[in-house]
Amino acid sequence: MTEATDSTDSDTLPLQEPRLWRDGQWTARVIKNEEDDGWAVEMTRHGDPEPALVGPWTMGRDKKNPKPLDGPAFSTLVKTAAEVIRRHEQQLHATLNKSVTVTAQGDRRIRVALSIVPDEDNPSATLTAYDDADDSELASVNASPAFRLTATSASAWIESGYARPR
Numbered sequence: 001m002t003e004a005t006d007s008t009d010s011d012t013l014p015l016q017e018p019r020l021w022r023d024g025q026w027t028a029r030v031i032k033n034e035e036d037d038g039w040a041v042e043m044t045r046h047g048d049p050e051p052a053l054v055g056p057w058t059m060g061r062d063k064k065n066p067k068p069l070d071g072p073a074f075s076t077l078v079k080t081a082a083e084v085i086r087r088h089e090q091q092l093h094a095t096l097n098k099s100v101t102v103t104a105q106g107d108r109r110i111r112v113a114l115s116i117v118p119d120e121d122n123p124s125a126t127l128t129a130y131d132d133a134d135d136s137e138l139a140s141v142n143a144s145p146a147f148r149l150t151a152t153s154a155s156a157w158i159e160s161g162y163a164r165p166r
Helices: 071-096 151-159
Strands: 015-017 020-022 026-032 039-045 053-057 097-104 108-117 124-131 137-143
Touching (some): 039 071, 053 071, 071 108, 097 151, 108 151, 124 151
Antiparallel strands (some): 124 137
16 A cells, blocks of 8 residues: 655654654654664654664663653754754765865966766766966866866866866
8 A cells, every 4th residue: 555645744744752753854753773672763854765863762761661752852853863964965065076276387376176966877077277366267177077186186187288187
């Protein structure tokens, strides 16, 4: 049996239960910890295929069942999960966007940037040179996403007259 989903899906309506809390953007679900006899909590941002955060959850007073979710715990979990996503996005941006500044052509400072567009079928990259003094673009060419941007490779590209790297 398949359920239809849309923007009014009941999976996004606010909910506050002992093991399931949901607001307009996040769902916290207390689950059995597969690693041991304890409990875990997973935080999933609505629309994301996987949880942004999975961590241990406190046992209740009976040492058998999980402690119920509450407002302060949910708020803390939302902040923590959002921070995990932010850090992941920063790491991805840093991986896909690199730059190096070199001195070339008579003491001229030139910043060379490599921007990679990840695509399963057709990844691409752009190599761009900027005048470090006024940030004006000097040249831009397509490059291999595997191009390794270093001070040496940037200088060699500038010295080649900004020819497309092989």
